[in-house]
Amino acid sequence: MVATPPILHEVESTFAFTVNGSQVRLSTPPVRRLSRVLRENLGLTGTKVGCDAGDCGACTVLLDGDPVCSCLVPVAQAEGHEITTVEGLANRPPLFDRLQNSFLCHGAAQCGACTPGMLVSATALLEQNSAPIEIEVLDAIGGVLCRCTGYRKIVNAIVDVGIQSSAFSSPEAGHAVGSRMVRLDGASKISGSEIFGADEVPADCLSVRAIRCPHHRARFRFGDLDRYVATHPGVHAVFTSKDVPGIDRYGVIPDFADQPVFAHDEARFRGEAVGIVVGDPDAIEALNPSEFPVSWEVLDPLTTIDAALSSEATQLHPDLHRPNNVLTGGRVVRGDVDRALAEADVVVEDEYETGFVEHAYIEPEAGFARPIGNCIEVQACTQSPYMDRADIAKILGLAPEAVRIIPTAVGGGFGSKLDLSVQPFVALAAWHLNRPVRMVYSRIESILSTTKRHPARMRLRAGANRAGKLVALDFTADFNTGAYSSWGPTVAKRVPVHASGPYVVPNYRAVTRAVHTHLVPAGAFRGFGVPQTAIAQEQVYDQIADKLGIDRLEFRILNSLEDNTPTVTGQVLGEGVGIRACFEALRPHWIAAHQAAKEFNATIPGPIRRGVGIAGMWYGCGNTSLPNPSTIRVGLKPNGRIALHQGAVDIGQGSNTIVTQICADAMRIPIDRFDLVSGDTAITPDCGKTSASRQTFVTGKAAAMAGKKLRDAMSALANVSGEDATLTLEDDALIVEPTGRRVGLTAFPLDAHGYVITAEATFDPPTSPLDENGQGLPYAVFGFGAHMAEVAVDTDLGTVKVLKITAAHDVGRAINPTLIEGQIEGGAAQGLGQALMEEFFPGKGENLHDYLIPSAGDMPPVESILIEDPSPIGPFGAKGIGEQAVIPTAPAILNAIYDATGVRIRRVPATPDRVRAAILASRGGPSHA
């Protein structure tokens, strides 16, 4: 090339474009993702980042009016263009006002992490087409994944955008319970202003990148870490296991705590952290982890239950008493199973297997820590602030009071955010460096390192007599619990209590084991092993009904638990056993669906075969035979408002709203008088973890009790007798009706909490320990339900389309029917995924295009039927619904596949290749799987 005379020319990396109607000009690297520029350079955190790969659509923005994934747009390509984020949609009234209102009224936002992407996508559609039909809506939002709602309320909210709704009117005093009121935290979820784990960054904050083991099992050795730090500009420090000041062994169940913050010498699973690099955000963003000085010596991993149980197997935790890598087991025995099976008229024996399932919430784990004097604050997404506090205190060697956990909004949890993720890393780094430190998991990192649903291998023998009564069930199951205990013990203990299903089984033996392997820890995932169990138990019961020649629904009705029949642990609930009512409510749907399927199959020849399946479910609310109290504090403020310290973390399910509805009605005070105080451990008492479907029941009950207490105290303050008085609140005064007497509130001295009066109540569900045969009272309240699935199977391709799910649930009392439907629809979507497409293979496909969760196009309509058979203990009779909603879905779909095709799927998910192989095998041809 010919040299030309030098001309000094300066080029700056500055970019000018329009964001939400305003011109912006900024200096940034040109390849920086637009999503990152919007969030970090411009502070527009309404745009969420779920995968950085175009797989989830959470980061959708409009580029010149067209929806795009902003994670795939280099900022250089935005130059000169017009970008609209969720924050800018407000500039587009009246369409966007109507859309937001419709989202609120339909309950279309649960956790809210997908909501900005949904709203932006919907706006793009509605600006072209003001009255879209369903398929057009599905095409428009098909690129945005949602893990909470099951999509149907989103689809309906968009289709119904033109219809006004009245759900905004706040219920009157005493009428909050049962109301379909809009969720109290809804407004921030539909405006993009909600603060999730990654949405706040303190000034002068450093970033963290974890160095993770790329092998299932490896011994490792570090190189010169000091030199690494010294030679990497912007890197401030590296921390490894040597830097853990306190007890380096944490876990959600203290007696089983076994997980180190960083692996020591040997990593036990692919994705386990061995160290963290802390530095300036730009340096960490640009970090190349392959330059980190660590060498790996790959060791033979145990990846299957059988390998781990073999007598020669390496022990994962030789220092703990876990012989044969068995973490722990569970056992429930009643009657004489062997004899009853020997005498049974029909016996069915079968085996089932399930794989790892990923939670796949849209918000990857994120948060920050900062030192405040001799204390440390951790603000992160979590389902369990007080448990986090205990473990972080232990890890740092601090008193629990020196640790403050500030839970952010949680962009989906489903059990995995009960365990620590970013918290120990940011807390440790902030503590050592004495400045704020944040960490945001990538999607890959989230899938690699956080807990999964336990893979299960289950064997069953069930027997019944000619009269159609179940006489016995013999159930054994092994669960692959991965490298660390997490919630493995809970799964092992809970499953034997539930494996009978909601039926009378007089002779029963259920034995389980949780087995360690060198794989990602399996932990809590909506149902603690019971969804796996139901897949086996409900398919076996169908086979028994068929052998007996009894209709599959009638067989279940015939065997349903009743108020006065003992469960497999010998518990007689006495009241509130609504399973029979659920099945009976489904009966007309069952008959009609079978008729429709039969007609279709008879009149339309070809490869598509339709079928109908049903499954029942029961699920105990709260911890299994263990204390799990919630404490609610409620205070009367001098301005006549009520402060509700609501520590039940709302992970999208609606506890902020439900608990307030309960408290408001317990006080008979209108809900718009309430101010919610979050689950910050410095200001709000412990409401336990958001898990085990316990918040409506346990925290709700505590809220009812605290509300009643405050009301009684207010009556005393006004010098009236409690029950009969009508009390209302005005600004600065308590009014006693019917006299209209005013009791001014500003004159009273404030108590230690800053309130005129404070009331606090604690509720711990009454249970009793299980004896050596698992007999006792494991739960005070159970939820009951049944799902019916209608499917169409393409028998030539093995694909399954679910046409409709009809769900009947005994919720005791529907505190907020819209939120309950949201739980049912979202649970049904997760169950559909579990049945048809979801399996995580460690080491293969740690992303959201190889790991598939249902998209909007996979979810059929869900019809919810709410049965209210009140619990004598629950607040206003309410029971839990969160986990109950997922459990009967997969077995109903699998039973429907059998009904359609005559093939039984014993290994889930029922992917097209497995279904097709089973069909070919059933025809006697070559099976190709």
Add this chain to the structure above:
Amino acid sequence: MQSPGLSQITWGQPPSAVRRSAAPQREASGETRQSAPRPVQTGITRIKIDGKALPERLLRLFALGGPTHLYFQPRTLEEAVQTLATHGGQILSGGTDFYPSLGERAAPGDVIDISRVAEMQGVRIESDHVRIGGRTTWTEIIRTPLPRCFDALKAAAREVGSVQIQNRGTVAGNLCNASPAADGVPPLLALDAHAELISIAGTRRLPLSEFIVGNRKTLLRSDEFLSAVIVPRDLDDAPSAFLKLGARRYLVISIAMVAAVVKLDPRETITQARVAVGSCSVTARRLADLERDLVGVAIARGWTSRVSANHLRPLSPIDDVRGTAAYRNDAALTLIRRALEACTEAH
């Protein structure tokens, strides 16, 4: 030709923003490794270039704390090929494969962003061929009126990822990425498409079947762009169909897919057929034996049963998380029959 004139590139010392790290350590904190305070690079950096003045915004610098890289944004094809020839770099167009391929790594070295190259935009219908510019997105394919034989390509365009991906991802990028599961390849193979490759040395054309040679392997040289996809108009009015099989609706990588184009004479007899199968071998494949056997077949009830497992011999599917090899063969057979039926039913 206007040259980017990159004879020599140097850059000045970036403004040093010295950040002093950390207050004194506490006793409880144990041993920590900390570097001394040092200058760090920030996003605001200036570069000085000795040489001919550059077209504005042709070149930008980016430094992400690590090594400094160059980002070129040529406005013309000439600038683009010059830059590629004289400097090289990774090509970035719609970004829908560029970013996912990074995984957890930071952005790669030097980048040539071709999104502003004017000559590569749009679809042109010429007398004997259709020219799909190298910057044409899937959404443009869907929105552009095209001859009937393009129905399969339009159907494939609607199946690419999601609306968001269709709005950014390009046909050319899909071909260059050369995934075995690239949605665009079977329909373009069935259209006998050619890839037009341009470099400073000139342009050349390769049949698509020769251009893609393996799993993410093409014959694209490091000094070349795929400037356009050329489709001959010899089957304009022939009906075509595309079927994609995945484990979910939307955002799905196919387990198997089939594109077919069938030309019939007035007596409903096949005069020409083209069938391509994707996701069932390292590259999508045309089934030559099948295409030959279909010529002369009269459309009558059950005619697609002539398609047999033997016709699938060019395929070599694998087992992966999406399905078994045996299943792929089995499903491909069904999809081929259905795609052929769809073509003739639409006739």
